[in-house]
Amino acid sequence: MTFNFRDTSLVPIWEKIQKGERLSMADGLALYATPDLISLGKMANFAQQQKSGDAVYFVLNQKIEHTNICVLSCKFCDFAVKKGDASAYEMTTDEIVSKLTPEITEVHITGGMPADWPWERYLDIVRTIHSRYPATDVKAFTAIEIDFFHKKFRMPVEEVLRQLKDAGLKTMPGGGAEVFSERVRRRLFNQKIGAKGWFGVHKAAHRMGIPTNSTLLYGHIETLEERLDHMVQLREAQDETGGFLTFIPLAFQPGDTGIKPRNQFTSAIDDLKTIAVSRLMLDNFPHIKAYWVMLTEEVASVALNFGADDMDGTVGEERIAHDAGAISPMKLAKDQIIRIIKDAGKIPVERDVYYNPLKVHSDRVIGKIPYLNSLPFYHDFEKGPFRILPIVPRRMGILAADNQLAAGLYSLMDYYRNEASLDLLDWCIATRDQVKSVMLFSNHGWADLDGRIIGVTDETATSIQLLRLLLANKYHVKAEFRRLHAGVNDYTGYDAVLLIGDQALYHNRHGLEGYEIVYDLAAEWYEWKKMPFVFAVWAVAKNAGPEMRSALEAAIRESLANTEGRYRAIGELHGRTLRLHPEYVEEYLEGFNYTLGDREKEAMREFRKLAAEVNPGVVI
Ligand code: V47
Numbered sequence: 001m002t003f004n005f006r007d008t009s010l011v012p013i014w015e016k017i018q019k020g021e022r023l024s025m026a027d028g029l030a031l032y033a034t035p036d037l038i039s040l041g042k043m044a045n046f047a048q049q050q051k052s053g054d055a056v057y058f059v060l061n062q063k064i065e066h067t068n069i070c071v072l073s074c075k076f077c078d079f080a081v082k083k084g085d086a087s088a089y090e091m092t093t094d095e096i097v098s099k100l101t102p103e104i105t106e107v108h109i110t111g112g113m114p115a116d117w118p119w120e121r122y123l124d125i126v127r128t129i130h131s132r133y134p135a136t137d138v139k140a141f142t143a144i145e146i147d148f149f150h151k152k153f154r155m156p157v158e159e160v161l162r163q164l165k166d167a168g169l170k171t172m173p174g175g176g177a178e179v180f181s182e183r184v185r186r187r188l189f190n191q192k193i194g195a196k197g198w199f200g201v202h203k204a205a206h207r208m209g210i211p212t213n214s215t216l217l218y219g220h221i222e223t224l225e226e227r228l229d230h231m232v233q234l235r236e237a238q239d240e241t242g243g244f245l246t247f248i249p250l251a252f253q254p255g256d257t258g259i260k261p262r263n264q265f266t267s268a269i270d271d272l273k274t275i276a277v278s279r280l281m282l283d284n285f286p287h288i289k290a291y292w293v294m295l296t297e298e299v300a301s302v303a304l305n306f307g308a309d310d311m312d313g314t315v316g317e318e319r320i321a322h323d324a325g326a327i328s329p330m331k332l333a334k335d336q337i338i339r340i341i342k343d344a345g346k347i348p349v350e351r352d353v354y355y356n357p358l359k360v361h362s363d364r365v366i367g368k369i370p371y372l373n374s375l376p377f378y379h380d381f382e383k384g385p386f387r388i389l390p391i392v393p394r395r396m397g398i399l400a401a402d403n404q405l406a407a408g409l410y411s412l413m414d415y416y417r418n419e420a421s422l423d424l425l426d427w428c429i430a431t432r433d434q435v436k437s438v439m440l441f442s443n444h445g446w447a448d449l450d451g452r453i454i455g456v457t458d459e460t461a462t463s464i465q466l467l468r469l470l471l472a473n474k475y476h477v478k479a480e481f482r483r484l485h486a487g488v489n490d491y492t493g494y495d496a497v498l499l500i501g502d503q504a505l506y507h508n509r510h511g512l513e514g515y516e517i518v519y520d521l522a523a524e525w526y527e528w529k530k531m532p533f534v535f536a537v538w539a540v541a542k543n544a545g546p547e548m549r550s551a552l553e554a555a556i557r558e559s560l561a562n563t564e565g566r567y568r569a570i571g572e573l574h575g576r577t578l579r580l581h582p583e584y585v586e587e588y589l590e591g592f593n594y595t596l597g598d599r600e601k602e603a604m605r606e607f608r609k610l611a612a613e614v615n616p617g618v619v620i
Pocket residue numbers: 076077078110142172173174175176177178213214215217248250251252253254255257291294312320321324
């Protein structure tokens with residue numbers, strides 16, 4: 001892909017981006033320095049498309065700032081007050097719960113840190129929300145608050161998190177990171193914990209299966225180098241844990257902080273550059289959030305074409321930014337968010353706290369399995385009238401059951417479950433013998449797995465049934481399955497772990513710590529049945545209409561034809577983030593059969609028959 005760069009110094013950076021190479025601090029500075037804003041936006045939009053296709057996520061959420069009384073006195077904060085202040089407030093659990101309604105899917109709780117609240121009061125808030133609104137996920141307490149609880153209530157950070165998790169906490173917000181620079185910390189928030197403490201809490205959370213968000217407070221006294229250093233530190237931490245969901249650049253609202261004149265907000269250009277640069281620098285972050293509360297609706301709308309794929313949500317009511325003079329509204333209606341996202345040419349995807357899609361507010365949406373093995377279908381896919389939603393197999397099945405997609409490359413089990421509303425097309429993802437990316441990492445041989453606990457990736461719909469079948473009918477053992485947490489690389493505490501897709505491919509190549517034996521499920525099937533295994537099939541909604549169907553068929557056919565013989569180039573672009581050599585990716589892709597022929601259909605029928613016998617429709 002080529003753009004007409006006005007600033008040709010961007011060309012080498014663009015080449016790196018296209019090859020999936022990581023950008024350096026110097027690249028980041030060059031991106032900030034460029035006057036060619038439009039090219040910067042196009043590059044970031046390209047990176048965004050690689051990650052999230054045409055999707056922009058939002059959530060029906062409610063912010064709760066339970067109190068503004070705070071023992072800290074950070075210079076940039078206009079929200080916090082001292083106890084006894086005329087504007088001080090403290091909410092009871094009942095007052096907090098009264099702000100919620102059943103349609104809210106995420107509640108975001110963060111606030112001041114008063115000296116006199118007992119630990120039980122915080123637990124009570126989380127527990128009560130969780131029990132009264134079980135479908136509402138609780139995202140609560142920044143690393144600063146967790147550290148405060150740790151010190152005040154004399155409990156290790158892990159114990160604080162464990163008790164909150166038991167009470168119902170699902171994820172943590174990204175606040176309190178500010179800027180990791182020690183220079184800025186000493187000048188603006190010297191009572192806060194700093195980078196080491198902030199990362200300590202987030203990494204502890206990730207190890208415990210609590211994904212978290214991250215922020216950067218920009219537009220005050222920090223330098224561009226300090227912003228970029230902040231991003232690089234986050235990128236390194238993400239390499240280590242994989243537990244960050246999104247990055248949120250927070251535009252500083254000067255208010256009466258005295259740090260900047262009252263109305264000197266960050267410029268729209270700086271906001272857009274920061275969104276774009278963060279998308280390009282944070283190559284291992286799934287999402288970048290355009291937080292409209294601090295950016296304004298207008299800038300957030302444009303940001304959706306500058307690398308952001310996350311609009312936060314309806315918010316409900318917000319004080320931290322508004323006390324510091326934010327000019328955005330206090331809340332946005334769902335319809336308004338949907339309109340903004342549609343106007344940006346994207347798919348409004350209503351999500352849960354983990355970014356699982358709940359509802360797709362657009363038609364002509366095609367589900368894309370975001371794994372390397374499906375790339376021959378999508379690499380050269382001319383979108384035409386379609387919009388692409390990358391979505392893991394099991395979640396795609398859930399959307400199909402609700403008739404939310406026009407078409408998709410469905411996991412085989414999901415195709416069967418939704419057969420009545422789908423038409424099968426002529427393509428699939430089938431193995432010849434081995435697959436290399438549906439792997440059981442184990443500490444026990446097959447026969448010894450009886451009664452053991454197997455952690456199973458949250459993403460699978462078909463491989464889990466294949467594993468069940470192999471255990472029951474090939475090896476005559478029965479194990480207990482537990483779903484692994486989406487998005488957090490915690491594989492400890494199981495006797496074996498089933499992974500699929502790129503995660504499995506990566507660990508097949510690089511090993512999975514703690515597990516010595518590796519089984520390839522397609523190879524197991526082949527050895528047993530002497531048949532290929534069909535993991536996924538293309539299907540189109542029956543109600544999509546013949547024109548749509550033929551447009552889709554033409555696009556798939558063309559992409560397959562264009563990519564044939566070019567698997568090494570695909571490996572160059574997409575293998576790097578997985579630390580896989582292009583030749584390895586080439587060999588991997590050559591192991592698949594993408595056409596649904598008679599042999600594949602026969603294998604499908606055999607699997608269907610056996611799977612129905614072993615586990616009549618059980619889904620865990
Ligand atoms: O940590 C304080 C910032 C943060 C000001 O995780 C200010 O999804 C601008 O973290 N101007 C809290 N910012 C908000 C936050 C957040 C917001 C939205 C979504 C998520 C998420 C997290 O607000 C604080 C601080 O960095 N802040 N004062 C100010 N005057």
